[in-house]
Amino acid sequence: MRATIIHGAGDVRVETVPDPKILEPTDAVVRVVSACICGSDLWPYQSMPASEQGARIGHEFLGVIEDTGSGVEGFKPGDLVVAPFVWSDGTCDFCLQGLQTSCRHGGMWARDGVDGGQGEAVRVPQAAGTLVKLPVGEDSALLASLLSLSDVFPTGYHCARTAGVNPRTTVTVIGDGAVGLSAVLSAKRLGAERIILMGRHTDRTDLGVEFGATEVVTERGAEGVERVRELTGGDGTHTVLECVGLIEAIETAFGVVGDGGTVSRVGAPQYDQVPMDFGVFMRNVTLTGGVAPARAYIPELLPDVLEGRIKPGKVFDQTVALDDVAAGYEAMADRTALKVLVRP
Numbered sequence: 373m374r375a376t377i378i379h380g381a382g383d384v385r386v387e388t389v390p391d392p393k394i395l396e397p398t399d400a401v402v403r404v405v406s407a408c409i410c411g412s413d414l415w416p417y418q419s420m421p422a423s424e425q426g427a428r429i430g431h432e433f434l435g436v437i438e439d440t441g442s443g444v445e446g447f448k449p450g451d452l453v454v455a456p457f458v459w460s461d462g463t464c465d466f467c468l469q470g471l472q473t474s475c476r477h478g479g480m481w482a483r484d485g486v487d488g489g490q491g492e493a494v495r496v497p498q499a500a501g502t503l504v505k506l507p508v509g510e511d512s513a514l515l516a517s518l519l520s521l522s523d524v525f526p527t528g529y530h531c532a533r534t535a536g537v538n539p540r541t542t543v544t545v546i547g548d549g550a551v552g553l554s555a556v557l558s559a560k561r562l563g564a565e566r567i568i569l570m571g572r573h574t575d576r577t578d579l580g581v582e583f584g585a586t587e588v589v590t591e592r593g594a595e596g597v598e599r600v601r602e603l604t605g606g607d608g609t610h611t612v613l614e615c616v617g618l619i620e621a622i623e624t625a626f627g628v629v630g631d632g633g634t635v636s637r638v639g640a641p642q643y644d645q646v647p648m649d650f651g652v653f654m655r656n657v658t659l660t661g662g663v664a665p666a667r668a669y670i671p672e673l674l675p676d677v678l679e680g681r682i683k684p685g686k687v688f689d690q691t692v693a694l695d696d697v698a699a700g701y702e703a704m705a706d707r708t709a710l711k712v713l714v715r716p
């Protein structure tokens with residue numbers, strides 16, 4: 373089959389790799405119907421040292437089951453399924469508490485002999501715990517929104533949930549990327565009435581407003597903090613959803629959060645220190661967030677998508693064929709695309 377291989381910064385190719393097959397009784401083989409490129413795929417795309425052998429990539433996909441191992445119950449060939457960005461058994465203590473990202477028998481796509489999502493097919497380990505069946509056909513008009521359940525939308529949702537967003541909280545969302553916009557949609561879904569979106573790409577913040585943002589702040593850094601403070605009577609907001617991952621963004625987050633408030637951060641952080649200094653301590657600010665257990669949220673979010681109450685798939689603004697995946701990376705890296713959907 374054909375699959376995406378990253379050979380280094382700026383060097384993404386589609387190559388022939390071995391066809392996936394059942395190796396363990398708990399495996400399934402899924403033919404990929406749609407996949408996508410994640411903002412976190414851009415980190416290796418921008419920095420990976422050149423490698424002759426390269427590495428598989430991609431962790432967001434939905435597709436049709438082609439084969440199942442003898443131990444996979446509840447799924448059969450022909451089922452349309454979505455895969456969260458981490459695979460998990462669904463039965464260990466962490467999985468049972470909804471923290472599938474810490475699964476004792478789970479792992480990541482595109483490493484340790486497991487296929488990546490940006491290819492024609494994937495061997496899915498722990499298929500019964502990992503996959504979620506979708507009650508629609510592969511020609512469904514909802515496919516983009518259903519694909520968003522694999523990572524981007526649950527990641528934004530995790531940010532809002534861990535921050536404790538509810539109808540009584542004011543919210544600042546930092547970042548107008550696909551995760552930031554998903555966080556806006558999530559905050560709205562959780563009942564927030566005031567959602568300030570910090571971002572400066574008008575086409576993206578326009579979608580943020582459609583998703584529920586009530587105000588847009590285009591300034592960044594100290595000016596952005598000042599603007600949010602102005603808008604909130606000097607107090608800042610109860611919750612801040614940091615969806616960028618850069619040190620400047622987390623600094624802004626502590627600047628705009630109100631006393632007693634909560635900062636949540638999602639998306640692979642590109643910093644190893646958080647500025648929780650004495651001043652932040654004196655203001656009783658909580659820091660939360662982390663990697664999103666997407667598998668835990670899919671059953672909760674799926675009905676809203678199926679019934680058309682929310683359309684998180686609007687974050688996809690470009691579609692490429694698998695053979696053109698390199699163009700998709702380029703478009704996301706130079707920000708001409710918000711999020712790229714890949715069709716094998």
Ligand SMILES: [Zn+2]
Nearest residue numbers: 461464467475
């Ligand atoms: Zn588990």
